[in-house]
Every structure is written in structure tokens, then in C-alpha cells.
Amino acid sequence: MARVGAELRRQDFVEATIKVIAEHGVADATTRRIAAAADSPLASLHYVFHTKDDLFYAVYESLFSQLQQAMEHVPAGPTPAESAAEMLRQLITWLASHPDLARAQSELFFWTLRNNPELARKIYTMAMEATEQAMERAVGPQFDKTRLNTVSRLLVQLADGLLLAWPAHGDLEQLKVETETACLALKLLVENL
Template identity: 65%
Template sequence: MARIGAEERRQDFIEATIKVIAEHGVANATTRRIATAADSPLASLHYVFHTKEDLFYAVYESLINMPQHSLQHAPVGATAAETISEMLRQLVNWFTAHPELATTQFELFFWNLRNNPEMAAKIYAVSVEATQQAIQKATDGVLDEAALTTISRLVINLFDGLLLAWSAHGDHERLAAETETACQAVKLLVASF
């Protein structure tokens, strides 16, 4: 039997946790179920992640980082407003192409909100920071700090709202139309700075 490195095993546990949460919810995401989904001994899971909270936070970090590569494709010669609008569109498209990731992200956030509000606040802060960094990089730093913070928070709020509504209605055409409306709102806000 080949030995698996700690980093590879860590990623296996993250992917298994995403799958288990998407299928069974956070409350039923037991470490035993996660280890089974990762085809790993339970002891290995506890070796890599000392607590379930550590595992859940690693999953959330992964969910924040996964779509980041899709944000690197801003239209050539686009204004900051067009670029940020396109970033929102790409985020929505990426998560709708990976619905189990969107489900897991919502499940984890709401579970933390109920059970660990400090972690929920930390998750939100990390999301804002990641969004700010992506926007700053994509727009070559043309926005000041106040504008960057305001726009980043709006993008996150619009993104979360769009995906939550889509989770409820499941209509891709409606989501596309609502995303375009949100993108226009982002363009107008960014242009005002």
C-alpha cells in the first residue's frame, strides 16, 4: 500500500467533507462519515485535523480559494466597473457549475452562525479580504481603500443573495437575468468612484 503524504491526505479530507456536507448537511457530517468518504482511517483524519472546527475552517478556506482562478480573466481594456462586474458574473457561473460547493458553503456558514458566531465573523472577514485582493489585482489598484471595501462587500452580498435565491428557485434563466441586473448595479457603483 502506497503511503499518502500529509498535504495530499489533507486535501482528500477537505474534498470528502465537501461531499458529505453537500449530501448530508453539517449536522450529519461526522468525522467517521468523512473518513469513510475519504477512504481513510478515522485516526488519520484526527491526525491531520485536530478538531472538527479546524477541518470545517479548512473546507471554507478551500471554498474561498477554489473560484479565484476564474477571476483572473478580466476583459482586455475593460474599465474597473466592467472588470468587477465580470468578476461577479464569473463567481456566480463558477458556483452554479459546482452546486455541491455552493451548498456546502451555505451549510457551513449558517452552521457556524448558529454554533460558532466568532467563526462566522472570521469567515466573512476572510471572504471580504479575498474579494478585495482579487478586485485590487484585477483593477491594478485604481480604487482607494474605502471604495475597495465598499465594493467588495457589495459583491459578496450580491453573490450570496443570488446563489441563495437560486438554491431556492433552481431556475438558471432567472439566475442569469438577476445576475445581469446585479452586474449593472456593480458597474454603476464602481463608476461612481
């Protein structure tokens, strides 16, 4: 059996954790189940991640990294309002095309909120900072810090709401319609700030 480096093994565990959480929820995301999904010995999981919180935080880092990479390619619109709406549209489109990631992110955030509120705040702050950075790239210097923060917060709140509603109704076409309605709301806010 070939040896696998710690960094590669780490990514295998993160990917396995996302799949397990998406399929079974956080409560049933045991380290045994995660190790099995990664096709790895349980001892390797405990060697790479000393605690489950360390593993879950690594999952968040991976999710944010993937989302940031997806948001780097959002084309700037002709106006800041169009740029903000396109960011939301692209974010939801990307998450809809990666349903395991979307489901795992929601599951993990609510579990963390109940079990480790300090980590949940840290994660939410990290998400807001990443969104503000992406928004700043999309709209350029046209927004001051307060406006940037307001628009970014609304974008995150709209995205969170859409991603909570989607599994409830399970209809991708309805998600697209709801996303366009949310994009319109975001555009109206930006135009009137």
C-alpha cells in the first residue's frame, strides 16, 4: 500500500466529511464513518485532525476557499447594482451545482451555532469578510466601507435564505425564480443607498 502524504490525506478527510455530513447530518458524522468514506484507517484521521472541531473548521476553510475561487470569476456588471446581483446569482448557481457542499455548509453551521457559538461567530465573520472582498473586486472603489458592508450582509442573508428554502421545496427551477427575485431586491437596495 502506498503512503499518502498528510496534506493529501487531510484533503481526503475534508472531502469525506462533506459527503458524510451532506448524507447523514452532522450528528451522524462520526469519525469512523468519515474515515470509512475516506477509505482510510481511523487512526490516520485522528493523527491528521486532533479534534472533531479541527476537522469541522478545516471543512469550513475548504468551503470558503472553493466559494472564493468561484466568486473571483464573477464578471463586473455595468453598474454596482448589476455587479451585486450577478454575485448573488453566481453564488447560488455555483452552490446549486454543488448540492453536497451547500447542504454540508448549512448543516455544519447550525450544528456549530448550537455547540460552539464562538466558532460560529468566527466562521460568520470570515464569510462576511470574504463576501466584502469579492464585492469590492466586483464594484471597485464605488462603495465606501459602510455601503460595502451593508450590501455584503444583505447578499449573505439572501443567499442563506435561498439555500434554506431550496431543500424544503427541492425544486431547482423554483430556486432560480427565487434567486432572480432576490437579485432584484439586492439591485434595488444598491441603487437606493
